Amino acid sequence: MKNQDLVDYLKYCSVCQFCQLRYLKARGNEYQNKQEYFDRVNVDYEEEIDWTGDPANKKKRQNVCPTCLGLFSEEFKEQLLQSIENTDIDKYECDGIVVAISIPIVLQLRQLSMWYALLDKFGDNINLDRAPDVSLKEAIKLILNPTICERLNKSYDISNGLMLTINLSHSEEQEGVSQLEKLNSLVYPRKKGQKSEQISRSLIEKKYTPLRVSSELFKNAFVVPPSIPTESLKFDSVSLIGPSTYVAGRYRKLSRKLSHTPWVLNGERVMDDSIEEIIIRNIAHYFCDDQKKVNFMSSGREDVDVRCLGAGRPFVLEIPNAFRSSLSSALAREMEENIDVSQKVSVRDIQIVKREELIHIKMGEEQKRKCYRALCQIGNIVTVDILKRLDFQNGFEIQQKTPIRVLHRRPLHTRPRTVYSLKPSVCRQNKNLIILDIVTQAGTYIKELVHGEFGRTVPSVASLIGQHIDIIALDVVEIDLDWPPSVCTL
Amino acid sequence: MPTEPEDPLEPYYYNHVPEIIGGIDVPSITEEWVENYPSVVDRFFTRYYYIKESPEPAPYQVLFHSNRVCLICLAPEHPAIKDGIKSFTFDIGNTDRSKNTVKGKGKKGGMVLQHDSTLAILTSEQNKAYKIPSCVQSKLVEVNTAWVEAPKQLETAGEGEGYVAIVLPKPEDCENIKRSLLTQAQYKEKWTAIQMNAAQKLANESNVAKTEQKSAQTEQKSAPVEKQNE
Numbered sequence: 001m002k003n004q005d006l007v008d009y010l011k012y013c014s015v016c017q018f019c020q021l022r023y024l025k026a027r028g029n030e031y032q033n034k035q036e037y038f039d040r041v042n043v044d045y046e047e048e049i050d051w052t053g054d055p056a057n058k059k060k061r062q063n064v065c066p067t068c069l070g071l072f073s074e075e076f077k078e079q080l081l082q083s084i085e086n087t088d089i090d091k092y093e094c095d096g097i098v099v100a101i102s103i104p105i106v107l108q109l110r111q112l113s114m115w116y117a118l119l120d121k122f123g124d125n126i127n128l129d130r131a132p133d134v135s136l137k138e139a140i141k142l143i144l145n146p147t148i149c150e151r152l153n154k155s156y157d158i159s160n161g162l163m164l165t166i167n168l169s170h171s172e173e174q175e176g177v178s179q180l181e182k183l184n185s186l187v188y189p190r191k192k193g194q195k196s197e198q199i200s201r202s203l204i205e206k207k208y209t210p211l212r213v214s215s216e217l218f219k220n221a222f223v224v225p226p227s228i229p230t231e232s233l234k235f236d237s238v239s240l241i242g243p244s245t246y247v248a249g250r251y252r253k254l255s256r257k258l259s260h261t262p263w264v265l266n267g268e269r270v271m272d273d274s275i276e277e278i279i280i281r282n283i284a285h286y287f288c289d290d291q292k293k294v295n296f297m298s299s300g301r302e303d304v305d306v307r308c309l310g311a312g313r314p315f316v317l318e319i320p321n322a323f324r325s326s327l328s329s330a331l332a333r334e335m336e337e338n339i340d341v342s343q344k345v346s347v348r349d350i351q352i353v354k355r356e357e358l359i360h361i362k363m364g365e366e367q368k369r370k371c372y373r374a375l376c377q378i379g380n381i382v383t384v385d386i387l388k389r390l391d392f393q394n395g396f397e398i399q400q401k402t403p404i405r406v407l408h409r410r411p412l413h414t415r416p417r418t419v420y421s422l423k424p425s426v427c428r429q430n431k432n433l434i435i436l437d438i439v440t441q442a443g444t445y446i447k448e449l450v451h452g453e454f455g456r457t458v459p460s461v462a463s464l465i466g467q468h469i470d471i472i473a474l475d476v477v478e479i480d481l482d483w484p485p486s487v488c489t490l
Numbered sequence: 491m492p493t494e495p496e497d498p499l500e501p502y503y504y505n506h507v508p509e510i511i512g513g514i515d516v517p518s519i520t521e522e523w524v525e526n527y528p529s530v531v532d533r534f535f536t537r538y539y540y541i542k543e544s545p546e547p548a549p550y551q552v553l554f555h556s557n558r559v560c561l562i563c564l565a566p567e568h569p570a571i572k573d574g575i576k577s578f579t580f581d582i583g584n585t586d587r588s589k590n591t592v593k594g595k596g597k598k599g600g601m602v603l604q605h606d607s608t609l610a611i612l613t614s615e616q617n618k619a620y621k622i623p624s625c626v627q628s629k630l631v632e633v634n635t636a637w638v639e640a641p642k643q644l645e646t647a648g649e650g651e652g653y654v655a656i657v658l659p660k661p662e663d664c665e666n667i668k669r670s671l672l673t674q675a676q677y678k679e680k681w682t683a684i685q686m687n688a689a690q691k692l693a694n695e696s697n698v699a700k701t702e703q704k705s706a707q708t709e710q711k712s713a714p715v716e717k718q719n720e
Contacts, residue, residue, distance in 0.1 A: 252512065254512065310509075339512075340512035343514060346512025346514075375520060377523070384499065387502050401632070404656065405555070406557075408559050408658060409557075411594050412592050412597070412632060425502050425504035425505075427503075428503045430523060431499070433520060435504040435519065435520065454561070454650045454653055455634075455636060470527065472523060472527055473519050
């Protein structure tokens with residue numbers, strides 16, 4: 001089969017030049033310089049006249065391409081760029097884009113039809129199992145994506161780009177799909193009890209090749225070669241989804257009446273605010289419109305009545321569909337100042353981080369040491385003997401059952417935990433009070449470690465001193481995780 | 491010149507290190523101290539009671555956590571505590587409660603308990619056997635096997651520490667369960683009444699016994715007088 005014969009036949013079928021190139025297996029920038037490629041593969045080149053210009057030429061090139069339904073026409077490109085520019089794309093401050101064009105099924109059926117037509121025409125030269133053309137998906141990448149990038153002056157960035165989702169439709173779609181449903185029930189009859197298969201793009205890709213479906217059957221349902229369509233593709237919608245941005249920081253919790261996340265009991269709020277909400281409402285609006293979609297993650301959490309001091313607890317906000325992916329340090333400081341106004345939470349080191357860094361948050365939750373300070377009370381005056389019994393420079397193991405306070409929603413387990421150190425001091429003004437500095441493995445319940453929870457944590461501070469001891473207040477004083485990095489403020 | 495004896499606690503006194511966070515001078519943790527700080531039980535649980543009437547009245551305590559988890563305990567007035575506890579077992583004949591296992595958040599596989607299902611059996615030093623009832627229609631989550639090894643320690647265990655089992659009622663059953671149990675005030679009243687009755691009965695019995703004794707004596711002395719008394 002000569003390339004010239006192929007192109008002549010495609011021309012005879014009124015196929016556009018871009019599609020001709022597809023059938024010539026052009027896979028690079030050939031689409032930008034058609035003539036060169038035609039010359040190279042020994043095909044006569046005849047310049048296509050842009051019919052949008054001179055109305056006199058309209059006759060010459062007026063049909064819509066039967067294989068791409070006008071997807072690659074100049075007119076369509078212009079429409080596409082127009083509708084992208086009509087969106088609020090300017091709102092998004094990002095350098096990269098990703099384009100996802102969803103094409104109607106009828107377009108795929110037309111590729112198939114052409115495949116059968118080429119088989120009829122060129123017989124053995126055409127593979128029965130591998131499509132003779134460069135797929136539309138690939139051609140879109142080669143033809144449309146560079147055009148869009150160039151016009152918008154953005155790079156193509158698959159991992160972190162702004163996603164443009166473009167939905168296309170065609171007037172023949174319904175008819176094509178119902179024909180395919182009929183054909184499908186003939187080619188792949190439904191077995192008893194089997195669900196009817198949904199017609200989808202991937203179904204066509206997987207199950208429809210001339211090898212699997214005979215030419216006769218296909219021709220019963222569809223015209224081969226594909227007819228010249230009366231209409232071209234239409235735009236359904238263009239939607240934009242910004243990349244996810246990750247904002248990290250460390251929070252300090254100064255209030256003993258503030259929950260970590262919204263606390264709702266029987267549909268009613270127990271506390272009007274939470275760390276999560278304070279942080280999100282002061283940061284998220286800068287990056288996105290819908291704060292409800294923002295996800296707050298932190299390296300563990302503390303109880304409502306526990307403060308978190310020192311350098312604070314690392315957290316990350318995952319902000320989907322963000323229109324910003326950068327943050328000036330001045331603005332980060334401004335956010336921190338705004339959070340300080342709450343007087344309940346204070347945040348430092350606000351910064352943008354990469355998705356890959358989120359692993360630190362989880363690690364901090366599960367593996368890192370935590371330092372606490374507990375205010376404890378005993379029934380009598382503290383003695384040196386008691387203090388000595390609570391002085392542990394080296395660690396010890398404890399066995400801790402799931403605390404009763406969370407037992408209704410967590411499984412019952414006995415967990416081994418390491419207490420790395422204990423250091424007691426006593427309050428000068430009230431000698432019933434012991435201030436205990438505790439370093440433990442992540443996941444240790446400190447309140448239960450102190451009072452022993454009726455013997456469910458052993459050993460406990462209570463069992464070490466052989467008498468009742470209760471915990472009045474608890475502070476987290478340090479979380480041993482050097483992430484996110486400290487931000488220097490000048 | 492005699493010097494003041496050195497304070498042995500001196501090296502241990504707490505020294506608050508000032509810290510400013512978000513423009514706020516963080517108060518020392520010692521400022522959290524309050525007078526009459528309530529106990530763990532007072533902070534998180536409500537006390538309920540159940541009196542098992544037969545074979546002889548014995549009171550049990552249910553510590554109802556605000557999250558509906560319940561600790562089943564002997565009430566402090568339980569007769570076995572005074573009498574002394576000789577043995578304790580979760581083997582109640584047809585089942586061994588200590589073989590209870592629960593899996594997952596839903597506590598799958600936990601034994602299903604009615605309020606009068608026996609949790610454990612304890613025997614007092616007077617060889618009286620008490621079948622400890624579950625008190626609460628629920629699922630068995632955990633049993634406290636410490637008492638099997640050391641039953642004597644149950645006599646001196648503090649409030650809550652002496653829990654026999656931890657059970658979890660269904661959320662929708664909680665209100666009914668609470669209504670069916672005695673509150674602290676109701677229990678006090680009822681238990682006092684029971685004890686008064688018992689004392690009365692005891693007194694009556696001893697009176698009867700005394701009278702009988704007396705009458706026996708009188709009978710011996712002069713039979714006709716006794717007849718008059720009747």
